[in-house]
Amino acid sequence: xxxxxxxxxxxxxxxxxxxxxxxxxxxxxxxxxxxxxxxxxxxxxxxxxxxxxxxxxxxxxxxxxxxxxxxxxxxxxxxxxxxxxxxxxxxxxxxxxxxxxxxxxxxxxxxxxxxxxxxxxxxxxxxxxxxxx
Numbered sequence: 001x002x003x004x005x006x007x008x009x010x011x012x013x014x015x016x017x018x019x020x021x022x023x024x025x026x027x028x029x030x031x032x033x034x035x036x037x038x039x040x041x042x043x044x045x046x047x048x049x050x051x052x053x054x055x056x057x058x059x060x061x062x063x064x065x066x067x068x069x070x071x072x073x074x075x076x077x078x079x080x081x082x083x084x085x086x087x088x089x090x091x092x093x094x095x096x097x098x099x100x101x102x103x104x105x106x107x108x109x110x111x112x113x114x115x116x117x118x119x120x121x122x123x124x125x126x127x128x129x130x131x132x133x
Contacts, residue, residue, distance in 0.1 A: 028058065029059065032129070052071070053113050054113060058107075060106040062103050062104070063103070063130060066122045068121050070120075072116060080104065080106050
């Protein structure tokens, strides 16, 4: 019986974590839809591929990833803010890399969404993104 209750608790905890991540994304104007996930050659890591969008006039919100982010901008333009680096304009046809654990944000000051393909090579079992102060 204890094992059953523990399993239910883990499932509820996981659902709450997903909901919290969804609220973070909705509140900030950022949506991230996972389209693929697979193991990579580095033990304990996996690749996650996602469609990412930041709404017009919105900010992604300061956050980190438990691994490197490699993104390609498909549409739109935004200001990429990476701690320790000057702000950088990124636009359709360009790419960028954010190292693991580095706080970053994106501001879409335009009137159309910025759409990206994000590839994250991250530690297994950790949230894909964590809000940062």
